[in-house]
Amino acid sequence: MDQYPRLPGASAEAKAEWLRAIRDFHFGRGGAAHPALSWRPAAPATCGLVVPAASADPTAPLRELLEVARTEVPARREAFATQLRTLRDGLADLLAVEDQRDPGPERLRASVGAFGADLVDASALDGILGAQRGSMRVDGRRRQRIEQALAVFARYLDGGGPPLLTVLHTEAGREAVPAMQGLVAELAEDPCRAALRSFDAAAERFCEVVRALRTARLEVTSSYDAERHDPWIATVDWETLSAEELSLVPTIVAVDSASRLTGEAMPGWSRLLASGRPVQVLALASPVHDPEQGLDAVFSSYRVELGFLGIGHREAFVQQTSTACAEHLREGFRRALGGTRAALHVVVVEPAPLSVASRAHPLFRYDPDSGGSWARRLDVSGNPDPELDWPVTTLTCLAPGGRAKELELAVTFVDHALQESALTGEALVVSDEYRSDDLVPLADYLRLDAETAARRLPCLWVQDEDQDLHRAVPTRRLTQACRDRLAFWRSLQELAGIHSEHVERALERARDEARQGREELEAQRAAELEQVRSEAVGQAAHLLAATLVGVGVEDLVGLAPVTAPAVPVSTPAAPAAAAPAAAEAEVPAATATISSEPWIETALCTSCNDCRNINPQLFVYDDNKQAKIGDPSAGTFAQLVKAAEKCPARCIHPGQPLDPNEKGLDKLIARAAPFNR
Amino acid sequence: MFGLKSDPSTELPERYFSLEDYEGGVARWCPGCGDLGVLTAVQRICRAEQLPPEKVVCVSGIGCSSRFPHYVGTYGFHGLHGRPLPVACGIKSRRPDLTVWVATGDGDCCSIGAGHWIHALRYNMDMVVMLFDNSVYGLTKKQTSPTTPQGMSTNTHPSGAWLPPLDPLTAMLGMTNVSFLAQTVDWNPAHLHATLAAAYRHKGLGFVRILQRCPTYSAGVFEDLQRDPSRLLMLTGPRGIQVEPAIANMFPNKREHDPSDLGTARAICEAHDPVPIGLLFQDESRPCYDAFTNHGLGMPTADKVAALEKELDRFTV
Incomplete structure (x- = not known):
């Protein structure tokens, strides 16, 4: 943690005094006049990375x-207007047809012209045309509705x-x-x-x-x-x-x-x-x-x-x-x-998006049309580094030796707040001569536990007009405001599904269960392995002993140790052959049974009506207008056979007769046989 | 506010169409006629697509199959002999919102209507054309039609048809701008339905030749094919007509075919035996003439009248 070289001349007492002054300032107890602190025009180092010169346009x-x-x-x-225009034309046509329905002798006379007037009796023609029947008339109420609708359409379409x-x-x-x-x-x-x-x-x-x-x-x-x-x-x-x-x-x-x-x-x-x-x-x-x-x-x-x-x-x-x-x-x-x-x-x-980058005004969108859950409704995409507490940016600076050095800086709320003229006094630059590990970068400070944080002070990097980098200490009030912004940002993250504690807990539980399951399996496997190993050793020892005492391998069955596997070394042939025979004897012999019910291959029916013309109760159509058997008892076997013979799709199978007393069954069964195959 | 107010009356009453809604008069075709199966297939497609009956037009010429519009509960146009296609094209020119089914026979389409046939295919307007090919003039009681097999006895050729029959498939594969050509058989309702449904979904003119049995005047013409399915060659493939495996298994003779391959489609058709069924050719990129003839559909009535008057003013009586 020794980040800063100690000043060789600074005594322990002097450092303690400087630290006291800085702490006093941080906690709002004065201390700003101490030489350790100074106010000078300085801006947070990160601001130079995001702030352009132009001002925002309020419009x-x-x-x-x-x-x-x-x-x-x-x-x-336009699409709506097109719809209205189409309907308007339809309504206008309705009225036009209605108006032409009773043309009257005058209009007829005009329509046939002077030449036709001598040839056609307009009054007689009107009598013929007026007597037409069969089409619907537009009554008074309907005409009123149509005319009202047309007037509204005209106002809307012509209104601009x-x-x-x-x-x-x-x-x-x-x-x-x-x-x-x-x-x-x-x-x-x-x-x-x-x-x-x-x-x-x-x-x-x-x-x-x-x-x-x-x-x-x-x-x-x-x-x-x-x-x-x-x-x-x-x-x-x-x-x-x-x-x-x-x-x-x-x-x-x-x-x-x-x-x-x-x-x-x-x-x-x-x-x-x-x-x-x-x-x-x-x-x-x-x-x-x-x-x-x-x-x-x-x-x-x-x-x-x-x-x-x-x-x-x-x-x-x-x-x-x-x-x-x-x-x-x-x-x-x-x-x-x-x-x-x-x-x-x-x-x-x-x-420039400094208020967004510093989480002062994080971007979010809550759209109830996206779904029913927070994860679907809330979207925080568009924020820089949305998975981090604070976005990180890189500043290139010159180290004392003239060497370029890259400094990774977190853009915090304080960087944004110090842009406000009202808050400029809420951070003071610490004298460069004071170096101490007690000053912790703000982003790290906010992650410290309360006890450690009480012994440390937050700081941030600022730049003066010469672009020189200095450390500044914010007041506790500003630090607390920063902590509050962080808490809000974390709430947003969690609601949007980033770093959700529920998910992390569930993951941990799942990991624990998986680990536990794996350990059980490993233990089980180890036990099985151990058992097999001990059995194999016992078997080998038994074989060795048998060989040594001169017993033949064929006698080993009777001498097998109690721990031997259940599978016998050799199986006698006769019982093996007898077992399947016994099993076969227990299972009744399968018989090829053909349904005696009449049935129709409905998918092949061409809807030709031939069967339904024979008996519409026996043969009915399904939803696809294809035939199926309706009520088998509603017809005779003779009708079934006749239908099977007539069916051009050959999809009717008469089966066996239901009524054994039907006349001429023998012949009918013989005729049905080709359709039952 | 917890979303819009729930008000069931905001929706217009929904209509559901059952098969009965597409049924017209009682079909007066002969018992066992293959046309009945085609009628049912079309009605089932209309139901599956929930096409409002008033948005469907069935157009036909003259012949047994041309009775079709009478038996469908939609709009219909029973036209002149050989002229269903010009009528259908006329409808589609100005009413693109209507679904058009054309029922035509081998005599109606391939003989007297052949001139219209060529050009309707070239116009490629969005409709389904069903060629009911029973190889005979049935309505007039058995005269030789363009597709009557050589040697078949008819009233006009009692000693047998003298000329070899016209093959509509090879003819159409040589016509300009054909975009969908399939063949099916009426005695397999599942394949028939799937083929007509594919033609319906096709954007452009879907032409389906249906080998259709006439039990009265050309009985036996397709009997060999019906009894021995191996005489048929079922065209399969991911872009072809899709049927259930159980239906496909009824056709022992299969061949994978890419419907974009015009050359192979021609070769398959020219072989004549086995008889192909399935999708022979499809190209949805072919231009549709209705895209041109539909121009100016939204023109208000007043503008139409003004334009007509302006045009008529050019003439003096």
Whole structure:
């Protein structure tokens, strides 16, 4: 553990004093003024690896959502419109036919023209045409239904369609809303409550179209039954829509800040998610906090997990993502818009994925449509090194001798937190002159047991403006916040099936059982081996003894030791031959019995009806319209023989006569014989 | 909210079609006629696929087998002699949603309708054509048809048919754009059913020649084949007609055949003996003319009327 060379001049007392000062700072008891510690502009060494210079665009999440809507929604709407157009034409044709049914003399006269009018008596022709019979007429109620449906179709098809996204936002959230075509923004005091109302209004407008659609489907096939279908059509609301129809209801988006949603706006979005209405809630989170909030507010905000609260609603789609992880963000939007559930998107607006890498805002997606278990629903893929506590990154630095050296660093929550101006004083750089094994890298420190940790201090590597590396010690409060983030990350891991303790316990149990089974088997084999060995030795000794005393091998049977194997050395021939004979005698002789029942090879029947024309009770058809025997007692043997002879597929086998008193049986049996073979 | 509200009325009433739904009038074919087995096979396929009867059209020409549409409970078109195929192509041109079965006989298809036969195969529209080949004109009581065996006595050739018969298989294997050609026998319902089902599944024109017994006017033409199954050559293979092993075992003479091999298919057919049954040729990549004739199907009625009027305005009376 002697990682750092000791300063030659530092006395034990001086080192103890320095350590006391550092501990005081760590535990918040002062000590910051001690020369062992200094504040200087320094950033965690890992940050240089992930932070670009550009700042994040607050409109990025809605731009992405709109882009996804552009690729998904128009095709769906067009397919639906095509469906409506087809039905509209069908209904229009129905009315056109109805209108032509009674043309009237005037229309007939016009249709035959001036030349024809002299040749054809239009009134007489109308009398003939009007007397036609046999087709169904459109009554008044039906015509009204059809005309209403046509009017709704016309409004929907000619209306230009609703916008792709209707965004509801607060005054503060205005900066997150881009001015783009296809997006309509509305100001609301509480966007989530307003979204609920907006959705209900939009859904009701769409349900009117669905009612017309369902009516039209029934009308074009002339199967509308007012008594049965009127109540059904009347009860159509958004909850009765099919998944496909529900995905066509205009998309409503409530945009709000994550801090507001975890505070005063919480009842609104919670009710929205619980309602099941497919509304999108966009919670925008900032990776840094306002320093004016005070440290307590900053630390407590880290403990509120908006995404996890969303998962608590169980049936809503929830994702936590970052604008710096565009593919993850887009895929989540795609799934949410393709589904029919309420969706909560917690999006961190940041230029680089440091909050993701430091597990401050780990990526996850909870999709109830993926299955019934946590393992299927929760997906943490997309996070760097998802199987580790902290992602590991490599920093190349120059060692004192000018030699390049690679330093493996864990990106922890502290690396992210120190980016916040409010938290800059939560870590101080330790003088390079102080070297001690008491300073343990933070990731390792968090793995220590409580007793060891109490004797150590966490540290992390920071870089100053000259890019020189120094160690810094975070306060206990910040360390505890880091520990809390780790605990949350481990919960996510376990729920997503990574390092699940249940699995590990089950594996251990299975290993134990396998080990135990193997040991038992090995013990059994060893015992058997030992037994065989001892028997073989006994046998050999016995043979040797017999040979020595001059007894012949043929006499060994009687002299065999009690431990000898049960199999005799030689078996007398006579008993061996007698045994099978006795066995044969016990088994009754097999007789070739042929069924006396009539039967039909049904699979070969060509459905020619010949047999059924003879006796439809004796011969019946199965589900495939192929013949089988129905009631054998319903006919005579003569009918069976006749059918067998007529059957072109030769698949009827008459068997033996059931009635021994039937006339002419001898001849019939002789005729049946070829079909019974 | 725990998922969408459960409301059984959201679904339109589901229909299930039984064999009876595909039955039309009582079949008036002669007792023991092979057509009855084909009728049942088609009805069973319709049931297995749950085809709504109003979405099926059976088209026929003239002949015994052309009574077929009357006995099926679907739409039907009993057309003119030799003309079932143009009617079927017309239907398929504008109603691709309908399943079309064509029933035609050896006289109807290979004689008076031969011109349409060639072109329907070339059009390769998505339908099943069943050639009921009983080697005789049965409806008109035994005249020589194109496939009547040489020497068979008929009313038109009492001393025996003079010419060698036409082999529809070798003829079709030489026609342009043929995409599915199979042969089966009516006296083995399982093979018949499997062959027609394969033709139904084929995208394009599935042509099945059915060796069909006529117990009245050409009785005995196929008796040898029926009594001695080794006279038949069953074509097997992973891409061929699949039947149960018990059915396959009824044919002692088998040969593995790749239906994409046109040359071998021709050689098998030209040998004439043994008579092949199974899938001779299939190529789903061949172009289907209905893909072209279906253009503009979604055109609204008003546009159609406008287009027609514009066209008619070019003429003056």
